[in-house]
Amino acid sequence: SAVISQKPSRDICQRGTSLTIQCQVDSQVTMMFWYRQQPGQSLTLIATANQGSEATYESGFVIDKFPISRPNLTFSTLTVSNMSPEDSSIYLCSVEVRAGVDLSNEQFFGPGTRLTVL
Amino acid sequence: AQSVAQPEDQVNVAEGNPLTVKCTYSVSGNPYLFWYVQYPNRGLQFLLKYITGDNLVKGSYGFEAEFNKSQTSFHLKKPSALVSDSALYFCAVRPSMNYGGSQGNLIFGKGTKLSVKP
Numbered sequence: 001s002a003v004i005s006q007k008p009s010r011d012i013c014q015r016g017t018s019l020t021i022q023c024q025v026d027s028q029v030t031m032m033f034w035y036r037q038q039p040g041q042s043l044t045l046i047a048t049a050n051q052g053s054e055a056t057y058e059s060g061f062v063i064d065k066f067p068i069s070r071p072n073l074t075f076s077t078l079t080v081s082n083m084s085p086e087d088s089s090i091y092l093c094s095v096e097v098r099a100g101v102d103l104s105n106e107q108f109f110g111p112g113t114r115l116t117v118l
Numbered sequence: 119a120q121s122v123a124q125p126e127d128q129v130n131v132a133e134g135n136p137l138t139v140k141c142t143y144s145v146s147g148n149p150y151l152f153w154y155v156q157y158p159n160r161g162l163q164f165l166l167k168y169i170t171g172d173n174l175v176k177g178s179y180g181f182e183a184e185f186n187k188s189q190t191s192f193h194l195k196k197p198s199a200l201v202s203d204s205a206l207y208f209c210a211v212r213p214s215m216n217y218g219g220s221q222g223n224l225i226f227g228k229g230t231k232l233s234v235k236p
Binding site for chain 1: 224
């Protein structure tokens with residue numbers, strides 16, 4: 001399994017500001033993902049972070065609001081831009097080692113970043 | 119639409135008793151099935167998965183799950199519950215092939231809170 005760290009672990013931010021969350025993995029991984037877990041709810045996939053190219057966003061999420069970088073196979077960032085209280089959530093990074101089209105491997109999750117927007 | 123259902127928001131069990139956390143799914147083709155656990159203020163931890171073969175799979179911390187294709191279910195079980203098992207449990211499924219443009223993303227249930235009392 002991979003060891004994943006996220007920074008910051010939590011933050012309280014003002015409306016209209018932006019926050020960048022970092023995700024670091026201790027080994028090279030094929031796939032990196034960003035999820036949102038709103039209070040009392042399940043996980044929703046925001047996007048797949050692609051190494052060296054633009055992220056692949058899910059329906060309802062856009063690059064202007066959630067810009068993502070992935071400069072190499074062990075690191076990614078998610079920025080939550082122009083925040084509003086509705087962005088208050090836990091943001092989770094996950095990773096997967098995927099060989100070709102094999103979808104049988106599990107994803108491993110980071111500890112999450114708890115964001116509160118005032 | 120592809121979906122995962124966890125019909126119980128909460129399951130209460132006495133320590134030492136067997137526990138079951140239910141999961142049913144609606145996914146095209148032969149899916150891969152996963153269970154994750156989330157302890158308070160922690161990220162998700164992988165428990166077990168079903169890929170193919172024996173319908174009963176064993177995972178971490180004494181948990182097991184039974185795949186039932188006819189009932190499209192993947193219930194999580196443990197013969198004897200511990201207080202330390204109290205946590206939030208998520209069932210997740212993923213189509214084994216890219217059906218309908220799903221991109222092979224994990225689809226999560228809404229979670230079931232397990233409470234084990236001494």
